[in-house]
Amino acid sequence: MAKRAIPVVLVAGFLGAGKTTLLNHLLRNNRGVRIGVIVNDFGAVNIDSMMVAGQVDSMVSLSNGCLCCAVDVSEMDSMLDRLAHPRSDIDVIVVEASGLAEPRNMVRLVLGSENPRIVYGGLVVLVDAVEFEDTRAANPELDLHVRMADLLVLNKTDRISEPDLRSVLARVEELGGRSPVLPTAHGRIDPRLLFDEVTRVDDGPRQLSLDELLTDPHDHDCGDHDHLHDRYEAVTFTSAQPMDPRALIRLLEDPPPGLYRVKGFVYFGIPGHTQRYTLQTVGRQIRFETGPWGRRAARVTELVLIGTGLDADALARRMDDCVRIHESGAEAMTGVHRYVVEN
Numbered sequence: 084m085a086k087r088a089i090p091v092v093l094v095a096g097f098l099g100a101g102k103t104t105l106l107n108h109l110l111r112n113n114r115g116v117r118i119g120v121i122v123n124d125f126g127a128v129n130i131d132s133m134m135v136a137g138q139v140d141s142m143v144s145l146s147n148g149c150l151c152c153a154v155d156v157s158e159m160d161s162m163l164d165r166l167a168h169p170r171s172d173i174d175v176i177v178v179e180a181s182g183l184a185e186p187r188n189m190v191r192l193v194l195g196s197e198n199p200r201i202v203y204g205g206l207v208v209l210v211d212a213v214e215f216e217d218t219r220a221a222n223p224e225l226d227l228h229v230r231m232a233d234l235l236v237l238n239k240t241d242r243i244s245e246p247d248l249r250s251v252l253a254r255v256e257e258l259g260g261r262s263p264v265l266p267t268a269h270g271r272i273d274p275r276l277l278f279d280e281v282t283r284v285d286d287g288p289r290q291l292s293l294d295e296l297l298t299d300p301h302d303h304d305c306g307d308h309d310h311l312h313d314r315y316e317a318v319t320f321t322s323a324q325p326m327d328p329r330a331l332i333r334l335l336e337d338p339p340p341g342l343y344r345v346k347g348f349v350y351f352g353i354p355g356h357t358q359r360y361t362l363q364t365v366g367r368q369i370r371f372e373t374g375p376w377g378r379r380a381a382r383v384t385e386l387v388l389i390g391t392g393l394d395a396d397a398l399a400r401r402m403d404d405c406v407r408i409h410e411s412g413a414e415a416m417t418g419v420h421r422y423v424v425e426n
């Protein structure tokens with residue numbers, strides 16, 4: 084079976100916004116997901132408590148499957164290739180940009196990569212809630228970075244008063260357009276927003292893994308196990324009726340505010356195009372792959388739509404409007420085929 088492409092998530096943000104803090108949070112709360120990491124500076128990444136199995140050049144291989152490399156952006160391409168080599172057991176790659184990096188170049192590099200084993204996983208831009216107004220006054224390019232983001236993380240909310248938080252949140256939402264904005268402290272976002280959990284074959288009873296032991300206690304000490312879930316919503320859509328390709332593409336190209344990811348299968352049922360269309364979107368990036376339906380799989384559309392601040396009812400109505408009412412010919416598939424990636 085062909086291996087799934089590895090999403091590459093880019094984490095950017097001005098100096099000190101909390102990128103390394105967020106990365107360490109993801110590593111500690113990886114839920115079994117093997118994260119390959121590309122950073123500019125080894126020092127700050129919390130790998131000391133993980134077992135270092137070996138070191139080759141600037142790459143460290145960890146027993147739990149994480150790999151960390153110290154690179155500058157110009158080396159990123161070859162580092163991605165190394166992390167995504169055919170025998171790699173990495174599930175997701177997270178790149179921490181330096182505080183002064185230009186995210187546009189990194190996005191281009193990932194989107195333009197010829198490596199079929201990687202796929203763009205989104206640009207996350209961290210914003211320091213306390214410093215944002217001063218920093219953007221001195222560094223106007225910051226506004227551009229915020230505009231480019233697929234997901235904005237408004238960090239350090241523990242250090243700001245409620246009225247100031249409201250005002251900086253409004254500013255970031257205004258600059259970010261429709262991109263979801265996630266207020267947080269210490270970069271503690273739910274990793275499931277960025278990447279999927281993986282199911283691995285379990286080989287019987289075992290001791291707690293190092294990953295589980297390292298899981299950030301802060302995520303469990305408030306007595307409310309669902310508190311992380313509150314910050315994002317997932318809307319599930321299922322339809323046994325075929326979908327209207329044009330209507331679906333319109334929704335994906337003009338998504339409702341706050342929508343960050345869409346994933347699942349689509350059935351268009353148009354003669355010549357009845358195969359299974361696997362859909363993955365991150366921010367504005369849309370990607371379809373075609374493939375056969377399993378032998379017993381029902382021809383149905385099943386999508387999960389994930390974001391923050393979503394109006395779930397309005398989104399469900401928009402999805403209902405994408406169900407095909409009229410017969411369509413193959414020409415209706417043109418919009419979809421612009422986003423089909425050969426696999």
Ligand SMILES: Nc1nc2c(ncn2[C@@H]2O[C@H](COP(=O)(O)OP(=O)(O)OP(=O)(O)O)[C@@H](O)[C@H]2O)c(=O)[nH]1
Binds near residue numbers: 096097104238
């Ligand atoms: N109070 C508070 N401190 C934070 C938060 N997030 C990060 N910090 C602290 O802010 C400082 C900078 O955080 P880093 O994660 O190193 O920031 P960075 O973006 O990686 O910084 P550079 O690599 O210099 O660009 C550290 O001392 C963190 O402990 C937060 O939400 N609240």
